[in-house]
Amino acid sequence: MDGMVAGFDVDLARFYALATLWQEDVTLIGADTVLAQEGALGGAARRGVREEGPLLAVVDGRGRVRSWEALAELGYWSGVLALYADQTPARPPDASTLELITGYDQVDLVEVLDVLGRRGVSTVRVDSADALLRACFELGLVDELALLVHPVIVGTGQRWCGDTKLELRHVGTEVFEDGVLWMRYCVAT
Ligand SMILES: NC(=O)c1ccc[n+]([C@@H]2O[C@H](COP(=O)([O-])OP(=O)(O)OC[C@H]3O[C@@H](n4cnc5c(N)ncnc54)[C@H](OP(=O)(O)O)[C@@H]3O)[C@@H](O)[C@H]2O)c1
Structure with missing residues (x-):
């Protein structure tokens, strides 16, 4: 309380x-929330992609998240989107996660919502x-x-x-x- x-x-x-x-179109979470669960994610059941689920968008301005595949297959989301900034460190060469780059040293959250809105997203639930x-x-x-x-x-x-x-x-x-x-x-x- x-x-x-x-x-x-x-x-x-x-x-x-x-x-x-x-019933959001996009679940928006930050890198620290993902990193706090990375241990549990490793052992979590992989139920696969849930076609009718929301998209999971992860703010990862410093490029710290590695568990993209486990997140995508948790069974809650239809896909994952990495939100990066210009100055985000280079991704591993085999990285295949869909990404959106906005902002210079931090993800530009206003632009992210603009882009998502133009792609038909109307409800975003922030979990932070x-x-x-x-x-x-x-x-x-x-x-x-x-x-x-x-x-x-x-x-x-x-x-x-x-x-x-x-x-x-x-x-x-x-x-x-x-x-x-x-x-x-x-x-x-
Ligand atoms: N009790 C609850 O309801 C609840 C819910 C969710 C999470 N949690 C817990 O809370 C902890 C994490 O919370 P947190 O607040 O530290 O992490 P968070 O919600 O993951 O927020 C950190 C993220 O926000 C980004 N960010 C912060 N300010 C920004 C700005 N001005 N512009 C753009 N991006 C910005 C950071 O960017 P960078 O990537 O650039 O650093 C980082 O990715 C974890 O322990 C988690 O388990 C609790």
């Missing part, structure tokens, strides 16, 4: 079930707890915010929100039996 993103138990099955509600989410807020790219608030005070750690002021309009709240709140807001414009 104090805004920390780690240090408590999370029902991941519930998280992923709720995440499907958006910190840096990428903050960048999207600061650039004014977020129009809806959904939070799972757990009944625990962690005390110290990484908080999901930065210091950008945001006016929010409450859309709905559901309370689960274990006291977790599912809170949805629109970002006022």
Whole structure:
């Protein structure tokens, strides 16, 4: 309840079930979120590409992600797209992941959304707890915010929100039996 993103138990099955509600065209995540799961990805079942699933777009401005094939075959996504910048280190010569290059030393998130929009994408779900989410807020790219608030005070750690002021309009709240709140807001414009 104090805004920390780690240090408590999370029902991941519930998280992923709720995440499907958006039926997004693109899931946008950052390299650090992928890197945090790389150990688990190695041993994860490879269910193959899910044709009707969203595209997974990974912001990887520093070219750190290597597990493209495992991500593509997890069974959630229809494909993966690496988002790079001009200054992203050269990829391995055998790299075959589809890529989009925007920005100079960082991926240009505004341009990414422009390009995706021109390709028919209308819903993008950002799955991030910190840096990428903050960048999207600061650039004014977020129009809806959904939070799972757990009944625990962690005390110290990484908080999901930065210091950008945001006016929010409450859309709905559901309370689960274990006291977790599912809170949805629109970002006022
Ligand atoms: N509790 C939750 O709900 C939740 C959800 C997701 C993740 N997580 C956890 O949170 C941790 C990762 O969070 P994180 O915030 O460190 O990583 P993140 O969400 O993966 O964000 C980092 C990514 O954002 C990019 N980025 C940051 N600012 C940017 C800007 N201004 N312009 C363009 N790109 C920008 C970085 O680019 P570069 O590639 O250039 O560095 C990097 O790829 C992991 O431990 C993960 O498991 C928790």
